[in-house]
Amino acid sequence: MWMLVPIAFAGKLLSAFQKPLSSLWSSLVPWFFWLRAVLWLAGGKSPQPRARGLLPESRAGAKEGLDQPTIPTSVNYHFTRQCNYKCGFCFHTAKTSFVLPLAEAKRGLRLLQEAGMEKINFSGGEPFIHDRGEYLGKLVRFCKEELGLPSVSIVSNGSLIRERWFQNYGEYLDILAISCDSFDEQVNVLIGRGQGKKNHVENLQKLRTWCRDYRVAFKINSVINRFNVDEDMREQIKALNPVRWKVFQCLLIEGENSGEDALREAQRFVISDEEFEGFLDRHKEVSCLVPESNQKMRDSYLILDEYMRFLNCQNGRKDPSKSILDVGVEEAIKFSGFDEKMFLKRGGKYVWSKADLKLDW
Numbered sequence: 001m002w003m004l005v006p007i008a009f010a011g012k013l014l015s016a017f018q019k020p021l022s023s024l025w026s027s028l029v030p031w032f033f034w035l036r037a038v039l040w041l042a043g044g045k046s047p048q049p050r051a052r053g054l055l056p057e058s059r060a061g062a063k064e065g066l067d068q069p070t071i072p073t074s075v076n077y078h079f080t081r082q083c084n085y086k087c088g089f090c091f092h093t094a095k096t097s098f099v100l101p102l103a104e105a106k107r108g109l110r111l112l113q114e115a116g117m118e119k120i121n122f123s124g125g126e127p128f129i130h131d132r133g134e135y136l137g138k139l140v141r142f143c144k145e146e147l148g149l150p151s152v153s154i155v156s157n158g159s160l161i162r163e164r165w166f167q168n169y170g171e172y173l174d175i176l177a178i179s180c181d182s183f184d185e186q187v188n189v190l191i192g193r194g195q196g197k198k199n200h201v202e203n204l205q206k207l208r209t210w211c212r213d214y215r216v217a218f219k220i221n222s223v224i225n226r227f228n229v230d231e232d233m234r235e236q237i238k239a240l241n242p243v244r245w246k247v248f249q250c251l252l253i254e255g256e257n258s259g260e261d262a263l264r265e266a267q268r269f270v271i272s273d274e275e276f277e278g279f280l281d282r283h284k285e286v287s288c289l290v291p292e293s294n295q296k297m298r299d300s301y302l303i304l305d306e307y308m309r310f311l312n313c314q315n316g317r318k319d320p321s322k323s324i325l326d327v328g329v330e331e332a333i334k335f336s337g338f339d340e341k342m343f344l345k346r347g348g349k350y351v352w353s354k355a356d357l358k359l360d361w
């Protein structure tokens with residue numbers, strides 16, 4: 001069949017020469033494109049997407065080919081370990097009080113953006129504790145305004161956020177996730193999620209309102225553990241109407257909440273897989289629920305610590321790489337233990353820009 005291609009092309013060439021020279025080029029142009037397409041197909045080739053945004057999902061953040069560097073599509077930067085709460089199962093504890101100078105943190109974020117980062121999540125510890133949220137606000141604005149990241153988000157316990165912060169920085173933030181493990185204040189106190197007279201649940205309602213007023217997508221994170229596993233949260237979650245309700249199974253990490261050198265002992269919070277399934281089953285009518293079992297959680301997050309080192313959780317503890325500030329992203333990420341397949345399986349890539357969420361504020 002491929003023999004017909006040059007014959008047809010030669011015939012067209014002859015007929016084209018019978019026309020005036022001025023129309024010669026316009027006659028031939030479609031045929032050149034047709035011939036190029038046919039030869040391409042014959043060779044079994046197809047154009048390869050190069051731009052980052054055109055990468056198919058299976059390639060984004062992948063280690064597919066031997067030489068393919070992992071792309072840090074979505075990164076969680078735990079820039080501080082300090083926190084005002086004392087949750088008994090905390091798995092990122094206050095082992096240091098170090099926070100990078102702002103200029104260094106920005107340099108690292110730029111390196112990540114150049115390596116393909118599309119989403120940054122700021123976490124802790126409690127990210128609003130350092131410099132009363134100003135440090136965090138400046139990073140949020142930098143990531144949106146100067147790096148142009150599609151998604152900038154924060155995970156916080158919510159207790160230190162003031163309305164002024166939304167006024168100054170709300171426009172640069174896509175998603176605010178607030179941790180809430182129970183709507184029973186007594187249970188929150190048992191867990192360690194509380195501060196004297198402050199009511200965690202009342203605070204959650206206030207933050208929900210500010211998110212609506214300042215157009216920030218509102219998300220809730222809950223850790224299911226021994227003290228809340230029998231709770232029914234359907235009505236309260238539906239009333240708060242978050243864009244996503246992330247439901248985690250309490251996880252043990254050696255050196256953080258388990259083992260000799262850990263600051264927490266979380267064994268008494270742990271629940272079985274069956275108990276976790278029971279909680280999910282009771283809440284299955286809540287459409288925004290996104291479950292995360294221990295198996296899904298491990299290795300499916302790119303975690304950067306306060307020194308901008310990737311933390312590898314493959315061995316049940318957090319083993320740090322070298323800092324991206326010293327060796328670059330490509331070198332450090334090799335030691336991250338990141339499992340991109342699990343990242344995609346747990347729905348790690350979702351609509352994460354508030355512009356695309358089409359929210360009815």
Ligand code: SF4
Binds near residue numbers: 083085091124157179
């Ligand atoms: S609020 Fe978060 S960082 Fe703070 S103690 Fe609780 S789990 Fe840990």
